Amino acid sequence: MPLNRDDLLELDRQDPLADHRDAFDIPEGVIYFDGNSLGALPKAAKGRVREVVEQQWGQGLIRSWNEADWINLPQRLGAKIAPLIGAQPHEVISADSTSVNLFKLAAAALRIQQQTSRERRVILSEPGNFPTDLYMLQGLCDFAAGEPELVTEPADSLIDRIDESTALVVLTHVHYKSGRLHDMTAITRRAHECGALVLWDLSHSTGAVPVELNDVGADFAIGCGYKYLNGGPGAPAFMFVAERHLSTLQQPLSGWFGHESPFDMRDDYAPAPDIRRVLTGTTSVVAASLFEVGLDRFRDVDMFALRKKSMSLTEHFIQLVEERCPNAGFELVSPREPQQRGSQVSFAHPEGYAIVQALIDRGVIGDYRSPDILRFGFAPLYVQYVDLWGAVEHLADIMCNRLWENPQYRHRRQVT
C-alpha cells in the first residue's frame, strides 16, 4: 500500500528525537533538506553569539582569552566531537577549514612513512572524491619533499589497489554526491596490512552517521563543522589523530597555537605534547563559539537512534519519490540498501538543475551537484517525516506539470 501523509505523521509521533526540532530555527514555509551542506541555526546560537561579541569581546576584551577560556576552545570542542566519532576526547581538536586540516594530517602521515621508507610515496584516493580533498592532495604532492604521488582508483576496486607503495589512503566516508558509504573497517584493515596509513574525511558522516574511529583503528580523520553539526556557515573544522601518533606527529603548518609554550615567544618551534600540535594560528573565537552551540545539541543524543531515524528518513523518501513520480525519469544514485547509505538521497535527472531550482522556489531546499544530481540531505535532529510528504508533493507537481521548463530555473547560478 502506498505511503500516505498520516503514516508519516505517525512516524513523527513515534520519533524519539522529535523534541530536537524545536531547538532549531527552521524558517516558516521551508522544508530543509540541505543540512548536509549547511546545517540549520540552533536557537541557542543567538544568545551565545551575543554573549561572545557583546560581553566577552566588547567588555572582556583581551582578558577573555583567559577569563572566558577562549584559549581552550579548540580542545573543548574536540572533546565534544569525540563521542560522535568513536574517539577519545584528547584525540580530537577543532580548527581551521577541512581543507587546511586535510593538508596538515596528510603531510604528517607522509612524514611518518618517509621515516621508514623512501619508496612508499603513493597517496591513494578515489576519482570523484570531494573536490577540495583531491585539490589539497594535488597541492601537497606538488610542493612536498619526497616526491609523493596522488593516485586515484575507483571505489569498487580501491581496496585491491592498496599495496606496499601506498603511504596513505584518503577517502571520504560518505560520498558527497551519491551518499555511498565506504567500508571503513575493511579499508583500514587492508591498509594497515600493507603498512599504509588511513585518513578519513568525515564531513558527510559526523552528526548523522555514527563512526567508530578507534574500533576500526583509523589513524587520522578530519571533518566539517557546518554540515550536520550545525556550527554555522564556514564553521571551523576538526581533526582526529589516533593516540598512538600523538606524541611523534609532525605537521608543516606549525604555527604558534601548536607550540608547547606559545606565549614564551621563543624563536624555535617545539610542538605541544598533545593534540594541540596540529593547531596553527589564532583560534577564530566567534566561529568556534557558535560551533560549540551546535555540538552541545548532540550531548544527550543516542547515536544509534540518530542513525535509525536517518535510515528511515532516506528509505521513506526514496519510496515516496518512486511512488509519486514513477515515470519522471529519476534514477536513484544513492545505494538502495540503507546500511550502505549516509543520511542523503541523490537522484540523477537530465533536468536536475532546473528541478532543484523549482523546488527551492517552493521552499523545498535541496541542492544540485554537477552534472545532473539532485541531492537531498536529511539531518535527523530537525527533519520531520511529514517534511518528506510536503517535499514530494511539490516534486510531483513540478514533474507532472513540467514546471522545470520555466526558463528562470535553467539559468545556472553558483550553489554551494
Added chain:
Amino acid sequence: MPLNRDDLLELDRQDPLADHRDAFDIPEGVIYFDGNSLGALPKAAKGRVREVVEQQWGQGLIRSWNEADWINLPQRLGAKIAPLIGAQPHEVISADSTSVNLFKLAAAALRIQQQTSRERRVILSEPGNFPTDLYMLQGLCDFAAGEPELVTEPADSLIDRIDESTALVVLTHVHYKSGRLHDMTAITRRAHECGALVLWDLSHSTGAVPVELNDVGADFAIGCGYKYLNGGPGAPAFMFVAERHLSTLQQPLSGWFGHESPFDMRDDYAPAPDIRRVLTGTTSVVAASLFEVGLDRFRDVDMFALRKKSMSLTEHFIQLVEERCPNAGFELVSPREPQQRGSQVSFAHPEGYAIVQALIDRGVIGDYRSPDILRFGFAPLYVQYVDLWGAVEHLADIMCNRLWENPQYRHRRQVT
C-alpha cells in the same frame, strides 16, 4: 614644562579623529592600550552579527551564499583593506589565519624562485620576529621540496645579508615587541636588486601605520584582522599579491575556494585567474562579516591623520611616563624617534609582568611580552589623549607604592 591633564584634554578637542571613539564600545572604567593585540568592539558589529546569524544563516540558510553574497566576502574585504596598505583592490583578499597565509605566500614565492634557480634557497628573516612567522617558515622549510633554508639575521645587519642565495625576505614591518619599523623601501629595493622576493607581515601596521605596498614594490604581504582593524577575536587575516604575480602564482593549499570553478566539482585543480587562487577552504562567514564591520570604520579615515595621531599619542605617552615615573627603572625599548616607531610603546622593566598585572587590575589594559617588556598599543581610532593621563596616573601610583610587590601580580598567567 611638564604635561598636565588639561594639555591632553586640549589635544582631544583638536583631534580630527575624535568622533570615531563613539563608534566603539569601550567598557566603563577601562583604559585600553591593547588594541594591537585585540581591537575593540565596533558598536555596529552587534547588529551585523545578529543579522548574519539570525537572518542570513537562520532564515536564508544555504541560499545566503548567493543572496547575501557570502561567496564574495573574501574579495570584498580585500578591496576594503587595499587602500590601507597602498594596494589595488584586486590584489588583496581575506581568509584563514595570518600563519596559514604566510605559509601559502612563502611557498608561492619559493616556487617562483625554483623555476629559475635551484640554488636560490634561503628564506631570510630576523631573530625575534613574531614567533608564528618563524615557526611557519620552519615548518615550510622542513616539508617543502627544493631544500629551502631559513636563515635569521639581526635587523641592523639584515639588509647586508641579502644576496644571490636569498629566495625570499620575510619580515614584520612593525616589530611586535619593540614597535620598531623596518625600512620597507630600502629592504624591498635591496632584495629586488639581488633577485630576491619580499613578503611583509603587516599585522602590527595595518590600521595604524599607513603602508604603500605598490610604491615600495612589495611582492607579497599578509596581515591580521583582529588587531588595529578591529575584526574580532581570531578574525580572518588577509593576503596581498602584487598584480605582476597574480596570474602565475601557485600555492600549495590549493583548496576548492581557490579553484577557477569550484562548483563544477571537477577532479583536477585549476587555479582561479585572479587573487582568489590564494583561497583554500570555505569562508568563515560569521567571522568575515564581523571583520567587515571593523573595516568599514576606516572608510573615510585619512591615513595620514591617523598616523599623525598615532605618533603624537606614543610621543606624549613616553613623555608622561618619563616625567611621572622618572626613577622607576623603565627602559624605553621602542625607538625614540616617532618615524621609526609603530603605534606602540614598549618599556623593559625587571618587574614588567607584575606591573602589567597591577595596571590591568586598575582597568589599564596593556600587555606583557617575555622576558621583561611592558607593551602599550595605541589604536588611533579610539584611544584618547586623556587616556594617557589616566594610565600614567595609575602607573606612577603603582611604582611609587611598589604595588607590583603584591604576590597576586607575580603569578604567571597566559596572556595573548
